[in-house]
Amino acid sequence: MYHTLDLHFQNYEHAIAAFVIETDDGPVLIESGPYSTFPSLEQGLNNLGYKVGDVKHVLLSHIHFDHAGAAWAFAEKGAKIYLHPFGHDHMHDPSKLVASATMIYGDQMDVLWGEMKGIPKKNLKVMDHDDAIEIGGHSFRALHTPGHAKHHIAWHWKDTIFTGDVAGVKIEGGPVVPPCPPPDINLEDWIHSIDLVLSKNPNRLVLTHYGEEINPNIHMKELKEILSDWGQWIKTKWQEGLNNDEITPLFMKYTEQQLRDRGVSDHGLKQYEAANPSWMSVAGLVRYWKKKQG
Template sequence: MDNVTPLGGDVYEIDTRMAGYSGITAGYLILGDRPCLVETGTSTSAPVVRDALTSLGVGPNDLATVVVTHIHLDHAGGVGDIAGHYPSAEIVVHEKGARHLADPSRLMASARMVWGDQLDRLFGRLAPTDAARIRTLGDTGSIDLGGGRTLSGHHSPGHAKHHVGLLDSFTGDLYVGDAAGVYLPETGDLRPATPPPDFDLQTALNSVALFGELGPQRLLFSHYGPVTDVAATLERSAEELRIWVDLTTQAHTAGMDLDHAVAMVRDRTRERYAALSAENEETAERFELLSGAPSNVAGIMHWLERTHPDAT
């Protein structure tokens, strides 16, 4: 299939074709003795992911595990649908996100407030998962991939309180979710993902530092794809976080409202990203959807208002 890319080590990247786009959200199949799907993509992507698994020889009773880095709908919106199609699969998530997979009503209501009429087109609806099938990870935890191979979970909040990074003991691949930001392979751009309500700068920087300490051989971004220059990429991730926070802090201190803060930060960061040049309109659209300035600035402003209430 044209949306499946072998990455070596029995790892396959699956383009989930979120909202019909290519190269926007990746799921990954680790095809070992106990096949494991990392990230399901959205609910509307579930048929695409299912077809990809079928093409790789994974039938309804073959998938052992589904694990998500966090429960945001572009990563975990398809969990309920995928769980229904693969009845033998255990569903693994951080303990702080588990209840939202079992009962998605609050999560969906919150997403509706943020996305409005775009919710159905972009994400679809997260179906509930039987709580008995959900296994939780704490600060650490391990997933058995068979043959002595494991996927170890490492709590990495900052982007979201329930975020985990996942390290493959065989390949050294680290599944970074959104904790290291959003990467565009076409341009090499990396931009932070700092949405409300959970963003916290020091926690996010600590998570990036933890990723470096784990010594991965490769970073596998959910948005989007593999990166082998690990040290430089994580350094850039931390730099991007600081730049966006510094600029948003300036706007906050100046008493700007959200719209004016977004405009200022967008203008002052534009030249950092090749994706935002005029000849890359479609790429820019994808970049904004994944790591939009309004969402990023709103998340940082929310953090500033919580931690620096008297700054203005």
């Protein structure tokens, strides 16, 4: 049994989640969300009968702000933060993360993500591929799953895998779509990671964006198809000589129609865009094709 905490990112339901597993050593938190949603996270914990200080273990899928931005607030209370080795230095000193994000988001940084503080090294616990930790009678195994990000971990618990972003974004029964942000989106790695996840034969996938998927093979097949579709669509526009600013509105129109064709409502479109901004996938996939060519 696990609990899903809706973090109500930008006042949207089902855009970003965190998850709680109750153990003999207190609650284990998977994902922290951004610090901007910390009040929702704290309320979710309170609803389960816990305080922030009760959380001694936080498992991060990766270090992007929407998944890890509030981890420092738990570390300040003494929690251990488990993460990929590539994320260690950035979480200890997030100045480069903040600087690069500020170049993108400008004066929206605080509204979107909130404060980001460094985490002492003693609180950071790196997990190599296939490492397992035992917490309060529960085992959590780290699966290195690059593709969306090189510092990505999917967490295997019992017959369930908490997928971070490797299983894409799927909101309220809509279609699955792949978040493809810069700087290290890699389609080949992502396909390999999908196959790795499926090789564990999970009964369910749990997506940070958003919720439970009980047909992993069908879900991942659809993700592979849309990942290829988006990748080839962006490649064609880029090869035609269009720049990111020119591609983005065309891509938004293209993907909006895909979602509408699958029955996604106007409100659903806003939820998808909040969880997976179109411009980010354009930037990531154009960068990917440039690197491939170079």
